[in-house]
Amino acid sequence: MKLIAPTRRLSVRRQCELLGVHRSSYYYEPCPESLENLALMRRLDELHLAHPAYGRPRLTALLQREGLTVNQKRVGRLMRVMDIEAIYPKPGTSQTQPGHEIYPYLLRGKAVTGPDQAWCADITYIPMRHGFMYLMAVMDWWSRFVLAWELSNTLEAAFCVQAWQLALARGNQPPLIANTDQGAQFTSVEYVAAVEQAGVQVSMDGRGRWMDNRFIERLWRSLKYEDIYLRGYEHGLELRRGVGKWFGDYNENRPHQALGYATPAEVYRAPESHGAKPASWA
Numbered sequence: 001m002k003l004i005a006p007t008r009r010l011s012v013r014r015q016c017e018l019l020g021v022h023r024s025s026y027y028y029e030p031c032p033e034s035l036e037n038l039a040l041m042r043r044l045d046e047l048h049l050a051h052p053a054y055g056r057p058r059l060t061a062l063l064q065r066e067g068l069t070v071n072q073k074r075v076g077r078l079m080r081v082m083d084i085e086a087i088y089p090k091p092g093t094s095q096t097q098p099g100h101e102i103y104p105y106l107l108r109g110k111a112v113t114g115p116d117q118a119w120c121a122d123i124t125y126i127p128m129r130h131g132f133m134y135l136m137a138v139m140d141w142w143s144r145f146v147l148a149w150e151l152s153n154t155l156e157a158a159f160c161v162q163a164w165q166l167a168l169a170r171g172n173q174p175p176l177i178a179n180t181d182q183g184a185q186f187t188s189v190e191y192v193a194a195v196e197q198a199g200v201q202v203s204m205d206g207r208g209r210w211m212d213n214r215f216i217e218r219l220w221r222s223l224k225y226e227d228i229y230l231r232g233y234e235h236g237l238e239l240r241r242g243v244g245k246w247f248g249d250y251n252e253n254r255p256h257q258a259l260g261y262a263t264p265a266e267v268y269r270a271p272e273s274h275g276a277k278p279a280s281w282a
Contacts, residue, residue, distance in 0.1 A: 001026060032131065033081070040070065041078050042127040046229070048084050049221055055086035082125040083134070083155060083183070102187065106177050106203035112142050114276035115268050118203075119147065119167065119175040122216045123160070123183060124224075126151070126243075128233045135243065136160050138167035139216050141179070142276070144256055145268035146219070146247050147171050151240055157188035164194050172268075176282055179203040181213060222250075 004015045004026055016023045033041070040063070047059055054062070056076045063070050079085065112118045118141040126133045136159060137149040148166035152159035168174055178200045180186035186204065195202050205213055227246045233239040255261040259274070267274045 037078060038127070038130070038132065040068065040074075041082055041125075041132065043068075044075065044078060045082065045084070045125055045127055045224070049224060052087045082132075083123065084125060101192070102182055103192075103202040103204045105179075105205055106201055107179055110279075110281050113279060115140050115143050115145070115271050116171060116173050116175045117142060117279045117282070118177045118179060119171075119200075120179045120213050120216050121160070121164065121186070122181065122213055122220070123155070123185060124220045126224075126228060126239065128235065128239055130234060131236075133236055133239060134159075136163045136185075137216065137219065137247075138163055139219060140171070140175075140264075140268055141215060143264050143268035143271070143274075144215060144219075144259065145264040146251055149243065149247060151236065151243070153236070155185060157185045157190045160185045160188075160191050161194045164191065168198055174198045174200050176279060177201045177203050179205070179213065181205045219250075 001021065003019060004012060004021070006012055010018075012026065013023060015021075016026055043063065043066075044059060047054065047062055051058070051062075056072050056079060059079075060070060060072045060075045063075065107118060110118075119138055120141050121136065121138045123134055123136045126135045131153075133151050133153050134155055135149060135151055138147045139145065140147060147170050148163045150159045150163035150166070164178075178195050180203075182204050185191060192202055223243070223246060227242060231242055233242055251265045252263060254263060256264060256267075259267050262274060
């Protein structure tokens with residue numbers, strides 16, 4: 001965006017075309033949420049982590065019990081801004097989203113027995129004291145090793161593609177399968193193309209099947225309760241430093257119970273020492 005200059009000989013339209021930027025993104029001026037709404041969104045995020053099956057009516061009731069003057073319409077709008085929804089089996093789960101190709105879930109019945117067999121990715125809402133951002137991370141399913149992450153103040157697909165490409169650069173090798181949910185960022189042409197160009201099969205959870213991506217959902221819970229909620233970061237630069245430090249400690253120093261109290265980095269980098277086996281289904 002900073003490269004676009006209205007005073008240059010080239011028109012703004014042509015500059016946007018050359019840089020691959022939508023003109024609507026260039027002209028867009030975000031309307032910040034009020035401090036009251038930011039505080040409400042922070043509390044909604046906490047309640048959603050504690051009660052992922054609660055939808056708008058129950059969350060509204062919980063907030064009203066805490067003395068907050070809110071209605072379902074307001075709670076629903078903020079949930080859409082935060083990109084969260086209740087997790088439960090929904091009708092018509094086999095139907096695809098109009099305009100997007102939905103890929104099948106490829107990990108059903110498959111035992112992941114080593115690193116780089118399956119990677120998973122997800123996006124979560126991150127509250128700050130004076131705003132919020134979205135965080136996307138790519139994790140190796142078997143070792144729980146976080147290969148890459150990226151922050152953005154919008155839900156455009158570009159930051160997801162950037163995190164995926166960074167994961168490819170940092171990983172030992174591309175995975176056999178990359179699994180995500182059916183979010184608009186992961187069904188976008190840009191993200192799917194980046195995955196397939198690496199020779200990786202695209203896998204997507206069924207709607208309401210949050211358990212299919214459970215490892216990274218647990219990662220979000222740990223990150224928020226151990227760091228985000230405790231520190232209350234002021235702005236994006238401070239948040240980036242803090243998240244980077246937490247992920248570094250998570251990968252390198254934190255013993256993981258599911259890994260026999262080894263660290264994710266130890267398991268990912270020395271898989272033969274932790275019982276890794278080739279994928280029987282590869």
